[in-house]
Amino acid sequence: MGVHVIGKTENAASQRVRVLWLTKGLGRGGVERLIASSIRHFDHDRFDLEVAYLLPGEDDFVGEIADAGVHVHCLGRSGWSNVLWPLRLWRIARKRRYDIVHTHLPLTASIARVALGRRPRFVHTEHNVWPSHRRPSRWANSLTFGRNDAVVAVSTSVAQSIRPPRVIATRLAPTEVLLHGINLDEISLGARDRTCGREALGLSADDLVIGTVGNLSRKKNQAMLIRATALAAQRVPNSRLVLIGDGPLDSELRRLAERLGIAERVIFAGSRRDVLELLPALDVFCLSSHFEGLSIALVEAMATGIACVATSVGGIPEVIEQGVSGLLVPDGATLELADTLELVLRDRSLRAELGQAGRIRASAFDIRRAARRLQVLYEEVMPA
Numbered sequence: 001m002g003v004h005v006i007g008k009t010e011n012a013a014s015q016r017v018r019v020l021w022l023t024k025g026l027g028r029g030g031v032e033r034l035i036a037s038s039i040r041h042f043d044h045d046r047f048d049l050e051v052a053y054l055l056p057g058e059d060d061f062v063g064e065i066a067d068a069g070v071h072v073h074c075l076g077r078s079g080w081s082n083v084l085w086p087l088r089l090w091r092i093a094r095k096r097r098y099d100i101v102h103t104h105l106p107l108t109a110s111i112a113r114v115a116l117g118r119r120p121r122f123v124h125t126e127h128n129v130w131p132s133h134r135r136p137s138r139w140a141n142s143l144t145f146g147r148n149d150a151v152v153a154v155s156t157s158v159a160q161s162i163r164p165p166r167v168i169a170t171r172l173a174p175t176e177v178l179l180h181g182i183n184l185d186e187i188s189l190g191a192r193d194r195t196c197g198r199e200a201l202g203l204s205a206d207d208l209v210i211g212t213v214g215n216l217s218r219k220k221n222q223a224m225l226i227r228a229t230a231l232a233a234q235r236v237p238n239s240r241l242v243l244i245g246d247g248p249l250d251s252e253l254r255r256l257a258e259r260l261g262i263a264e265r266v267i268f269a270g271s272r273r274d275v276l277e278l279l280p281a282l283d284v285f286c287l288s289s290h291f292e293g294l295s296i297a298l299v300e301a302m303a304t305g306i307a308c309v310a311t312s313v314g315g316i317p318e319v320i321e322q323g324v325s326g327l328l329v330p331d332g333a334t335l336e337l338a339d340t341l342e343l344v345l346r347d348r349s350l351r352a353e354l355g356q357a358g359r360i361r362a363s364a365f366d367i368r369r370a371a372r373r374l375q376v377l378y379e380e381v382m383p384a
Contacts, residue, residue, distance in 0.1 A: 016048040017378055018097060020120075022089070022112055023104040025058030026051070026065070026072075028245075028271050029215060030296040031104055031127050034180050034367070036061040039068050041371035047378065050096065054085050054108065060273070086115035093120065100378055106133050110140035113147040121381045125152045126175075129161040129314050132219060132291035139165075148173040149381040152374070154180050154294040155315025178373055179318070181365030182296060186276055187303045197281030200274070201267060207240045208345045211282035213275055213297035216247030218290065221311075223249075223256055224334050225288040230260040231338035236345045244269045244278060279304045283351060284344050290331055292316050299365045302326070302358035307344050307351040309337070325361035326354055 021039075026032050035051065042049060051065055052073040062072050073092055075085040093101070093116050101116060102123045103109030109124050124145075130138055142164035145151075151173050153159035159177050195205075203209055210229060214220040222243055229241045243253070243266065250268065257266045272278060275297075279285070285301035285308045292298075292314035299319060302308055308326035310316050311333075320326035327344065329336045344351055 016046060017099050017382060018048045019050070019100045019102060019378060020093070020096070020098045021049065021051045021102045021104070022108060023051070023053050024108050025055040026053045026061040027055075027058030028060045028273070028275075032058075032061050033296055035104070036064050037183050037367045038180075038371045038374065039065055039070055040183075041368045043375060044069060047375065050098075052089065052092065054082075060271075086111050090115050099382060102378075106141035107137040110137070110144045113144040121149045122147055123150045123152065123377065123381060124148045125154065126158050126162060126293070127154050128291055128293040129158050130163065131161065132314075142168050146171040146173075150377055151175040152178045152377070154178065155318050157315045157318065158293045176377070178370055179365055180294060180296070180370045181367045182299050182303060182362070183367050184303060184363065187300070189280065189305060193277070193280035197278045200278060201242060201269060201281055203240060203242075203267075203281060206238055208236055208238050208284075209240045209242060209282050210284045210286050210341060210345070211242040211244065211279070212286050212288070213244040213279075213301075214287070214289070214295075215245050216243065216249045216253055218249070220245075220247075221288045221290045221331075222253055224332065224337065225286055226253060226256050226260065226262070226266065227334050228286075228288070228337040228341055229265070230257075230262045231335070232342045232345065233262055233265060235342055239341075239345055240265050240267065242267045242269055242278075242282065244272055244275060246271045276300065276304075279306060282306050284309060284341060286337075286341065287311065287316065288337065289313055289316075294319065299362050303362035303365075305355040305359045307354035308358055309340050309344060311337075319361070319365070321357075321361065324354075325357040 021035055039049060050071045052075050054076040056074055056076050065072050075088045076082045098120045100123055101120045103112055104125050145164055153175055156177050159175050212225060216222055233239045257263045279301055285306045287295055287298050287310040289311055294315040310320055310328060311331045312328040313331050320328055322328045327340050329340055
């Protein structure tokens with residue numbers, strides 16, 4: 001009788017940790033970009049990764065994830081049957097027998113914890129401070145939070161905000177602050193990159209350009225940025241504003257720009273796949289958010305060497321060193337933001353200093369380091 005020797009490859013495959021990453025959508029947002037970037041830096045000999053998402057229309061990163069050899073499940077459907085996604089998740093998890101489910105975004109995570117019961121280990125990433133979430137999401141997250149075996153927070157500010165209501169007696173899993181980041185090799189620098197970016201946006205060489213990237217929403221507060229730009233434009237005649245992204249407030253923000261008399265200065269660029277190619281066109285990157293966990297768009301702008309201005313909220317002060325790698329203003333301080341934008345637009349040497357310091361600071365936010373730590377964390381939560 002022949003003896004069957006288990007080969008090295010077969011043995012390794014049998015020991016791979018099966019991990020499902022679960023999120024709401026795979027559109028062009030910061031969370032989605034983190035997922036797509038992280039996957040490329042995982043050891044696929046040790047981990048069998050899959051991704052599941054709910055919203056069929058938000059699929060920008062599906063192709064990129066699939067190209068990395070990772071299977072992607074769309075749990076959502078059109079119409080009323082979309083509410084059945086927890087059942088679809090349960091069926092897939094039963095068939096695929098995941099060891100770990102890594103959840104992103106509170107409401108999706110809460111439902112998954114209930115739907116999947118005790119079988120997999122749960123790792124959860126908190127991407128924003130808890131007050132930024134809607135009340136139903138906060139309560140659902142709080143009630144099921146004890147199901148987590150490990151929690152990752154993208155900044156110290158986010159970690160400190162994790163406070164379930166006192167009436168909910170729940171065990172809190174260990175929370176680790178893990179500063180996520182970007183793929184620094186993808187960043188474009190140079191005069192040609194600036195020229196190409198400006199041509200793509202219809203900007204002239206003489207324009208002084210403020211730009212931002214993000215969903216057009218209350219949380220991102222682009223309305224404050226438009227108002228501040230209108231004030232700064234009175235003293236910087238060749239200033240322009242570029243808003244990259246789309247969202248529910250698109251029409252409202254366009255009307256605001258018209259009321260303030262700066263509609264011709266504001267470019268609504270919409271959702272773009274070429275954000276990294278457009279960033280070099282900017283003179284100043286501005287993030288005027290009410291809430292932020294850790295902004296990937298901000299880190300990308302800093303890595304590109306753009307002078308950055310942002311509101312001092314959430315994890316932003318953990319990214320920008322005030323007066324060194326960028327400038328911070330209080331949340332809602334429109335007049336101060338306008339004055340700061342004017343200062344940076346008028347001072348070329350200041351822009352250069354902030355941009356250079358920002359590039360150095362951004363080098364600390366390397367997605368490869370975060371991916372390595374996640375892999376260790378997965379092995380730590382696995383049963384002995």
